[in-house]
Amino acid sequence: MSYPEPGKPPEPWQQPQWGQQPQWGGQQAGWPPQQPWGGAPDPRWPSGGGPYPHPAYIAPPKPGIIPLRPLLFGEILDGSFQTIRRNAAAMFGSALIFQVISTGLVGVISMMTLGLAGRVPYMDPQSMDQLLGPLLGIVMAALGATVLSAFLGSVLQGVMVVPVSRSVLNRRTGFKQMWMLTGSRIWPLLGVAALLTLGSLLAAAAFVVLSVLLVTAVGPAGLVLVFLLGLGVLVAFVWIGMRLLVAPAVVVVEEAGVYESLLRSWRLTKNNWWRIFGIVLVISLMIGVISYIVQIPLSVAAGGIGSVVAPHGGEEAFTSTSIILTVVSLLVTALIGAVGFAYQSSANALIYFDLRMRHDGLDVELLRLLESGADADGIPGRPAPRSSRGASWPAGNGSWPGTPPAPGEPTA
Template sequence: MAPPKPGIIPLRPLQFGEILDGAFQTIRRNAAAMVGSALIVQAVSQALLGVVSVAMLQTAQSLESAQSQTELNVLMGPLFGLMGGIMGITVLTGFLGAVLQGVLVVPVSRSVLDRRTGFKQMWKLAARRLPRLLGVAALLTLTSLLALAAAAGIAVALLMSMGPVALGIVIPLWLGAFAAYLWIAVKLMFAPAVVVVERVGIYEGLLRSWQLTKNSWWRIFGITLVVALMVGVIANIVQIPVTLATGGIGSFVSPHPDPSSTGSALLLTTVISTVVGVLVGSVTFAFQTSVSALIYMDLRMRRDGLDVDLMRLMETGGDAHGVPGTPAARGGSAAWPQPGSSWPSPGGQMPGAPQGPWPPA
């Protein structure tokens, strides 16, 4: 007998095609919640980047027209400040993306049982978990910055002390650091979803994500990489006609280039490209987040028997306005892991799972 499929996916461990199909269906059923939230984050980050980019362009033009070393030195300060601003906006975008990853798991989880989620309802369900979700996102962002700063600092110190010979050490060091960072990032990528759905603390969420990905690293990495490549190719294909169209608009607005008309044409084409980029980025981010959430659900079905709990919820109709997979949805069982408990238990068995060895990942 085939497993039931009340919503976007069948209630059993998933295959790659089912994850992609479930992600598409989730966006279609909850477009306002998912694409709308991603659109807000993308619009804010792109607007900030646009303002800083225009300021950098003006500063660069001023550098070209500088008449003395004194004017050049005066303009270098604002230029470095704007470069720092771009780095800060990039960090902020990553932080907001981690927060949104945890929030968007709500409509994905509800869609598994064919429960639609509106924009307001999604944020209402995630509101109580926002403080810890913000903590997890801040910790992940700060750790990434510290790792990058440490690798850059070591590389600069080696180059300054040894000269070009240090490249033979720096390049393997950076490759090894990148591989280690990638491995840890995949191990902790589900921490925001865990904090929201399983209602645990920051440390427990990180530890839970680490344990969920055990023996599944390559599968998770492969799916994530393939989806990222697919999204990148599609986004570039969409941007090609936009680039050609903006070029034509620039020629129409400024048929005889002069400083004033060229600046107006550049501003118009930049605005058009930014708007299209925001729309495309919102959809692609929502899709990638849906894929990540479905991988999380798949891991729990493989390790925790979540599919059995979902079948029970489907039959009883319990917790119709909540998030499937939470402790409340499981009936508040004492077997549900509590903050501070080990993942898995010392006997090697996941709390609440039937006796015997774990299902293979």
């Protein structure tokens, strides 16, 4: 078989006369011209110079904040920011209410601590035992505030999944609409938040009891065992926390019960623990660093104001100045915390959607929902009603009931 010389166009194909055989060894019909090494591709070849045409790459659709495919780390970061920007009232407003409640509790405890600290220099050393009761009350109040904040945070994390899920299909969500869509799932969401908070509280209580027993039994050397025990409890807490991270989102989006949502989160996060942990850790560090940088000028200004306004003002001037600075610091902390909480909640919701697109093919369902435009006021990702599942196939026409009919087979 002979080939054309490089750069020379092929000879036209000659149709053999009737009764004659084509001459083998000549130029074959349809054979593409050879491309010389280093030369430009032949313009007759499609897709850049190959004998076999192939379709060009088509990126997955991105109707909203993320593309409809499994997500990358940068897409989760950008999608979280876009969600807050598009649904500011729902995301930032809810987070700000939560932060005001949490910060208000912290403020009350701070005022109690400042009042107690202001009494210490003026008390008789023999009456210091009277501080034990107020000090114990402050500790219990701080513990109660921590538990309440953790509980409300878990509930709000599930509620804020709604604007994230709707933003995936470029649907905006208002503050009232977000809470109305979550209204039917509020009781299971409260149950999941209560179980998560109670589990954390029991783990902390068990650690304290075991630490006291170890120090009592072993003595000062038991502090080493307490340190190792604390590391083990921390590792177990983080590991279980990552496995149950998306349980509030499952309650709201998939309409699952309390125990079903915990099991569902455990299955979704299987084989993805390190990836989820890395994303959550990086986002938490980012929020912490930004919050610290913003609060540095406030701390410096607070020290300067305290030294200028009341350098020798006595107890009353010191207390009033401290209260004013504490209130201002708490307000700034609430604003920064609201932004950080909204961003973290959005990232957790996008982690949930990423896991579902990897395990359940949710991206295909979202694409169908986008094309049909159905359920425009609902939550994308919720399971379809049982009455509508499989309704497109006539029952009993295929080889099995409920299967599509074979080609050419009559339908009912």
